[in-house]
Amino acid sequence: MHRLAPKRASGAVAAGAMWVALPAFARVYLGVNEIISTLVLNFVAIYWVLYWATERWPEPFSPGGVKSKLIPSQGELGELAIGGLVVPAGFLLLIGGCVLVAIAARTTTGYEVEIAGATERAAVYAGMSVRRLTISVLLLGGAFGGLAGAIEMMGNTHRYSDQLSNQTGYTGVVIAVLAGPSALAVLGMTLLFSVISIGAGILRVSGASSELVFAAYGLTLAFAALGQALSQFTIVRTRMRHADARRPADGTT
Amino acid sequence: MSVDLLVSSIATALLAAAPVLIVASGELLSETVGIYNIGVEGSMLAGALGAFIAAQETDSWGVGVLAGMAVGAVASCLFGVVVNLGADIVVAGLALVFLANGLTGMLGDDYVRQPAESVIPTWNVPLLSDIPYVGEAAFQQPLFVYAAFLAPVLVWLILTRTRHGLALRSIGEDPAAVDAAGVAVNRWRLVYVSVGGAFAGMGGAFLSLGVVATWLQGMTAGEGWIAIAIVMVASWRSLPLIPAAFLYGALGTLGNVAQALGWSVPSEVFSALPYLGTLALVCVLAWYRIHTTGRLPWPGALGQVFTRGAS
Numbered sequence: 001m002h003r004l005a006p007k008r009a010s011g012a013v014a015a016g017a018m019w020v021a022l023p024a025f026a027r028v029y030l031g032v033n034e035i036i037s038t039l040v041l042n043f044v045a046i047y048w049v050l051y052w053a054t055e056r057w058p059e060p061f062s063p064g065g066v067k068s069k070l071i072p073s074q075g076e077l078g079e080l081a082i083g084g085l086v087v088p089a090g091f092l093l094l095i096g097g098c099v100l101v102a103i104a105a106r107t108t109t110g111y112e113v114e115i116a117g118a119t120e121r122a123a124v125y126a127g128m129s130v131r132r133l134t135i136s137v138l139l140l141g142g143a144f145g146g147l148a149g150a151i152e153m154m155g156n157t158h159r160y161s162d163q164l165s166n167q168t169g170y171t172g173v174v175i176a177v178l179a180g181p182s183a184l185a186v187l188g189m190t191l192l193f194s195v196i197s198i199g200a201g202i203l204r205v206s207g208a209s210s211e212l213v214f215a216a217y218g219l220t221l222a223f224a225a226l227g228q229a230l231s232q233f234t235i236v237r238t239r240m241r242h243a244d245a246r247r248p249a250d251g252t253t
Numbered sequence: 254m255s256v257d258l259l260v261s262s263i264a265t266a267l268l269a270a271a272p273v274l275i276v277a278s279g280e281l282l283s284e285t286v287g288i289y290n291i292g293v294e295g296s297m298l299a300g301a302l303g304a305f306i307a308a309q310e311t312d313s314w315g316v317g318v319l320a321g322m323a324v325g326a327v328a329s330c331l332f333g334v335v336v337n338l339g340a341d342i343v344v345a346g347l348a349l350v351f352l353a354n355g356l357t358g359m360l361g362d363d364y365v366r367q368p369a370e371s372v373i374p375t376w377n378v379p380l381l382s383d384i385p386y387v388g389e390a391a392f393q394q395p396l397f398v399y400a401a402f403l404a405p406v407l408v409w410l411i412l413t414r415t416r417h418g419l420a421l422r423s424i425g426e427d428p429a430a431v432d433a434a435g436v437a438v439n440r441w442r443l444v445y446v447s448v449g450g451a452f453a454g455m456g457g458a459f460l461s462l463g464v465v466a467t468w469l470q471g472m473t474a475g476e477g478w479i480a481i482a483i484v485m486v487a488s489w490r491s492l493p494l495i496p497a498a499f500l501y502g503a504l505g506t507l508g509n510v511a512q513a514l515g516w517s518v519p520s521e522v523f524s525a526l527p528y529l530g531t532l533a534l535v536c537v538l539a540w541y542r543i544h545t546t547g548r549l550p551w552p553g554a555l556g557q558v559f560t561r562g563a564s
Contacts, residue, residue, distance in 0.1 A: 035343060051521035051522075214358060
């Protein structure tokens with residue numbers, strides 16, 4: 001890893017948090033649904049990328065697609081050699097992030113965040129500042145998103161382009177939804193989804209559409225939703241022949 | 254700004270507003286009965302492809318629009334079934350969006366950039382289209398523009414001027430009370446989330462057989478999400494949907510105006526403006542509501558699953 005990388009990463013963290021600031025404050029102070037506002041902002045982000053990649057730092061010999069010039073090589077995020085093992089720095093950051101979140105969940109603030117998410121009224125009653133917590137968590141999420149973008153650019157695409165996020169943000173949402181509040185589950189889910197995405201890449205070589213990944217995510221989410229809904233039901237055997245069956249089940253007579 | 258530029262800008266704004274307006278009308282219907290259809294973008298996208306394929310194969314835009322509505326309705330109906338069972342609305346909605354995105358990308362591969370064989374025709378309204386300027390701006394449009402601007406009026410008539418509409422609004426406000434009064438809450442919710450899906454599918458058809466007149470992957474470009482935002486801007490009432498959607502369309506035409514007037518502002522700024530503008534409007538109106546009335550503008554039971562005897 002080059003000495004410039006930390007500087008770039010902190011820039012990315014700040015930019016990511018700033019991008020989420022509007023939805024975060026709108027959610028907390030105005031009650032504007034953050035799903036809608038962030039998704040609408042996604043389309044603003046597309047044009048933001050388009051502007052910088054095609055008008056400010058355009059790649060002159062680009063055969064199509066929206067992409068900027070290559071970033072200077074000292075800005076790249078390399079690999080780390082641990083003993084004989086060469087690991088991409090991004091992978092270590094993934095594990096580091098999960099460990100960080102797991103530790104944070106065990107702090108007082110982490111506990112307050114959990115309570116505020118589970119029952120807002122209880123959190124308010126206990127004197128927690130739900131607004132402050134919500135804004136902090138949303139900004140932190142944005143910062144992580146910005147960091148992910150920086151890792152992808154410095155370690156993978158090496159340029160600013162519309163292929164940069166490559167559905168990574170959406171994948172992140174799916175993973176977070178499926179993993180629930182467990183950092184360990186996030187790590188496991190991430191590895192599972194990398195396998196899915198690599199699998200889809202291999203299928204693409206044999207002619208399948210690149211949209212296959214999205215369909216797979218959609219199916220996964222649909223079954224998660226269905227499973228969660230059905231888990232509230234219990235299969236009950238009733239013996240209708242028995243005289244007791246005619247008595248009200250809850251015992252109110 | 255010359256008069257001609259103004260007239261053509263208004264005409265383009267009405268055209269661009271139409272798909273969003275019809276999707277928003279459908280979304281308002283399903284939100285009125287209490288189901289927050291987060292997946293409306295998916296219904297719209299599926300409808301756009303369904304309509305395009307049907308129209309290409311049969312050479313008839315009418316069949317295309319009907320197919321788009323059917324596909325949109327089925328997609329939203331599936332969402333409604335899962336939500337009625339008690340699933341998380343956000344997970345189910347995102348599932349619909351992802352599924353539609355992936356499936357349309359795969360199934361529509363052969364149709365990308367094919368010119369539409371049969372597009373929704375233009376209709377000059379008799380007499381009205383002869384009015385100078387106004388006629389040219391508003392009454393020489395493709396059929397779907399009139400349909401889209403009539404949709405909120407239809408929704409308004411149903412919701413506020415019929416007994417059935419009263420029942421629908423009550424379902425969104427207090428499902429338990431309406432259930433006690435003998436109204437089938439979850440059945441009507443399912444019916445109207447499907448009707449909302451049909452509207453969204455129609456909006457998609459307006460894109461693929463009208464405004465854009467071809468199939469492009471992900472061609473709805475967030476217009477389903479914008480429709481949800483438009484419902485917020487309209488404070489969950491039907492008639493205000495019209496100015497809200499028109500404003501969205503107008504923001505989209507500012508780029509053309511700037512080009513005609515020779516402003517040196519990057520085109521990306523104008524492309525992003527409809528999204529940013531709608532979002533800003535949502536925030537400003539939410540702020541205004543907070544500082545004027547304490548009343549919540551949305552249906553009281555919006556997003557709450559109804560299970561008989563649970564509360």
